[in-house]
Amino acid sequence: MNADSAPLLETAGLTKHFRLGGYLSNRILHAVDDVDLAIGEQEIVALVGESGSGKSTIARLIARVYRPTGGEIYFRGRPLSAMRSRSEQLAYRGRVPMIFQDPYGSLSPVYRVSHGVLRALKLHRPALSKAARDEVAAQLFESVGLTPGSDFLDKYPYQLSGGQRQRVGFAQALASNTELILADEPVSMLDVSVRIGLLNLMATLRREMRVSFLYITHDIASARYVADRLIVMYAGHIAESGPTEDVLAHPKHPYTQLLLSAVPDPRAPISLPATSSVAEPPRVVDPGEGCRFRQRCPYAIEECALVTPRLRLLRPAHTAACHVATSDIGVPAKEQAATSR
Amino acid sequence: MVVTAPVLAVDGLSVDYITDRGAVRAVDGVSLEVAKGEFLGIVGESGCGKSTLLFAIARLLSPPAEIAAGSVRFRGRDMVAMDEDELRHVRWRDYSVVMQSAMNALNPMMTIGAQLKDAIEAYEPASSQKIRERSEHVMRLVGIDPIHLASYPHQLSGGMRQRAMIAMALVFSPELVIMDEPTSALDVVAQRSLMLQIKELQRRIGFAAVFVTHDMSLVSHFSDRLAVMYAGQIVEVGATRSVFEDPKHPYTKGLMQSFPSISGPKERLVGIAGSPPDLLQPPAGCRFHPRCPSVMPRCRTEEPPFYEEPADLVRCHLYDR
Numbered sequence: 001m002n003a004d005s006a007p008l009l010e011t012a013g014l015t016k017h018f019r020l021g022g023y024l025s026n027r028i029l030h031a032v033d034d035v036d037l038a039i040g041e042q043e044i045v046a047l048v049g050e051s052g053s054g055k056s057t058i059a060r061l062i063a064r065v066y067r068p069t070g071g072e073i074y075f076r077g078r079p080l081s082a083m084r085s086r087s088e089q090l091a092y093r094g095r096v097p098m099i100f101q102d103p104y105g106s107l108s109p110v111y112r113v114s115h116g117v118l119r120a121l122k123l124h125r126p127a128l129s130k131a132a133r134d135e136v137a138a139q140l141f142e143s144v145g146l147t148p149g150s151d152f153l154d155k156y157p158y159q160l161s162g163g164q165r166q167r168v169g170f171a172q173a174l175a176s177n178t179e180l181i182l183a184d185e186p187v188s189m190l191d192v193s194v195r196i197g198l199l200n201l202m203a204t205l206r207r208e209m210r211v212s213f214l215y216i217t218h219d220i221a222s223a224r225y226v227a228d229r230l231i232v233m234y235a236g237h238i239a240e241s242g243p244t245e246d247v248l249a250h251p252k253h254p255y256t257q258l259l260l261s262a263v264p265d266p267r268a269p270i271s272l273p274a275t276s277s278v279a280e281p282p283r284v285v286d287p288g289e290g291c292r293f294r295q296r297c298p299y300a301i302e303e304c305a306l307v308t309p310r311l312r313l314l315r316p317a318h319t320a321a322c323h324v325a326t327s328d329i330g331v332p333a334k335e336q337a338a339t340s341r
Numbered sequence: 342m343v344v345t346a347p348v349l350a351v352d353g354l355s356v357d358y359i360t361d362r363g364a365v366r367a368v369d370g371v372s373l374e375v376a377k378g379e380f381l382g383i384v385g386e387s388g389c390g391k392s393t394l395l396f397a398i399a400r401l402l403s404p405p406a407e408i409a410a411g412s413v414r415f416r417g418r419d420m421v422a423m424d425e426d427e428l429r430h431v432r433w434r435d436y437s438v439v440m441q442s443a444m445n446a447l448n449p450m451m452t453i454g455a456q457l458k459d460a461i462e463a464y465e466p467a468s469s470q471k472i473r474e475r476s477e478h479v480m481r482l483v484g485i486d487p488i489h490l491a492s493y494p495h496q497l498s499g500g501m502r503q504r505a506m507i508a509m510a511l512v513f514s515p516e517l518v519i520m521d522e523p524t525s526a527l528d529v530v531a532q533r534s535l536m537l538q539i540k541e542l543q544r545r546i547g548f549a550a551v552f553v554t555h556d557m558s559l560v561s562h563f564s565d566r567l568a569v570m571y572a573g574q575i576v577e578v579g580a581t582r583s584v585f586e587d588p589k590h591p592y593t594k595g596l597m598q599s600f601p602s603i604s605g606p607k608e609r610l611v612g613i614a615g616s617p618p619d620l621l622q623p624p625a626g627c628r629f630h631p632r633c634p635s636v637m638p639r640c641r642t643e644e645p646p647f648y649e650e651p652a653d654l655v656r657c658h659l660y661d662r
Contacts, residue, residue, distance in 0.1 A: 050528035161616035191386040192555060192599050196612035199601075218528065225601035225610070248603060262533035263603050266561035266585045 094176030242318030
């Protein structure tokens with residue numbers, strides 16, 4: 001994201017709590033707490049974290065599936081809470097569509113695969129005639145790699161492989177006046193050999209259709225492959241955020257460091273650490289003040305239990321929410337390597 | 342490579358699913374051996390037959406699946422020929438199985454301790470004190486406080502449930518533990534720690550392991566040998582490091598080109614064009630030929646045998662020299 005251009009989408013203090021149990025219960029699950037993030041034009045931002053870290057909740061908040069408990073989402077500077085008319089809400093949904101994880105569950109088996117694309121065109125581009133809609137739909141299918149597009153329009157989901165179905169999902173997302181696609185684990189259900197094709201498609205669409213992506217995943221390696229920036233979530237908070245390569249090369253937050261050390265990497269030399277971290281991420285029910293990672297953190301100090309760490313700028317464009325992490329700003333590059341782990 | 346008799350020797354094993362449209366051969370002529378204390382990884386994509394193979398080895402297949410041909414010799418005895426009564430004497434005591442989803446494999450209505458007790462009593466009558474001692478022992482082995490013997494599955498985290506499953510598989514100190522993606526429901530950090538623990542237990546107790554997964558990189562640091570499956574067949578088998586460092590089969594090469602890495606230079610990957618075949622009508626000749634970048638005319642008609650490469654067996658005509 002260029003510093004001088006306003007972001008396409010921005011969240012400020014975005015918060016979502018869920019009440020657990022029955023009406024009389026007052027236990028509150030903090031799914032997302034106080035999240036500030038920004039997505040620029042034609043930018044791919046990856047949101048990574050373990051299950052339960054709140055990453056999907058953020059996508060659903062941005063898609064307006066959930067109403068935020070607190071905070072605000074701005075699209076092109078305009079707060080979503082101010083979008084009251086149906087036409088305005090419809091326009092926003094067209095600009096910010098979503099792609100789902102399960103390509104087997106997200107297409108209705110009784111309709112042709114072009115159904116969703118044609119419906120979106122009818123809804124979001126009412127000026128098009130029926131013939132023009134078919135033509136645009138065929139073009140969209142080709143742009144996501146389903147060629148020849150006109151052949152695919154009349155197919156039913158059962159005739160398509162998982163990868164092809166997910167491409168239909170991409171075509172559907174592009175059928176409105178799309179600017180930002182919320183892709184929630186779009187490749188995790190696919191076979192390993194076809195995943196990379198979809199990731200390449202994301203990069204192509206960003207370049208050729210000029211769209212941005214919020215790519216939600218638990219797979220850091222795939223995030224590195226496509227994303228410009230990386231946001232690491234832990235227990236509802238942003239733990240670390242910055243340019244992808246910088247975060248991977250100089251992880252500042254102890255959680256990011258743990259996550260990176262756990263990723264299986266066959267190209268890396270064999271190294272089996274002596275200790276294994278058995279702990280798992282907490283469910284954040286009625287958390288108090290303090291860092292949510294402190295119970296698992298090898299560097300925790302007294303302050304971590306008392307004060308929730310805020311994101312601090314520790315390297316250029318690279319922030320982390322940790323009391324212990326040291327800043328590299330103003331430190332000569334030679335010494336940075338020594339302090340970054 | 343194997344000096345002593347293998348713990349497990351699978352020879353020409355084929356499994357059919359009987360459907361209305363005919364028999365689907367999900368596993369086709371698979372042969373493999375597992376030595377004492379060895380860790381064999383089996384990788385492949387969904388639908389390649391890896392789980393079916395595993396169920397066939399464990400004699401857990403149920404209709405419409407049936408073993409159509411081949412033998413599974415466990416410690417020299419053919420398990421395919423055994424009836425249920427004979428199986429009872431080896432199953433769980435000599436070999437055990439860890440399933441993919443602990444949530445589905447554990448009984449939600451019973452405590453972990455009660456389920457362990459059931460498992461022990463089913464195969465070996467023992468006093469309650471013996472059962473208690475053994476249960477506590479295996480729980481400690483997998484790193485769970487024995488206090489959780491009184492817990493119900495829902496009270497444990499996903500990682501602890503999988504550990505409890507492994508504890509259950511180890512109650513009789515079996516010689517072979519068969520594992521079907523035991524870590525796939527876990528997050529990376531929990532996954533890594535469970536893999537380390539499995540490896541550590543294996544070193545300590547000395548059981549052989551057959552580990553099925555779709556995630557090649559997961560087993561890269563843990564398995565001694567690796568078998569790659571495609572469309573019901575093993576296409577390559579060899580020492581894990583040699584398969585990773587010098588993959589021979591075009592499918593294995595394609596797989597290696599399919600997952601990005603978090604280290605090293607960033608390079609554009611291509612994956613493999615197309616998708617796995619429908620096993621009702623598998624392609625003639627080599628089953629990978631419609632997706633293969635190095636396809637030759639004979640691949641379309643002639644099924645390749647295994648060619649021997651140093652440290653590797655490859656089912657590909659490219660190695661016919």
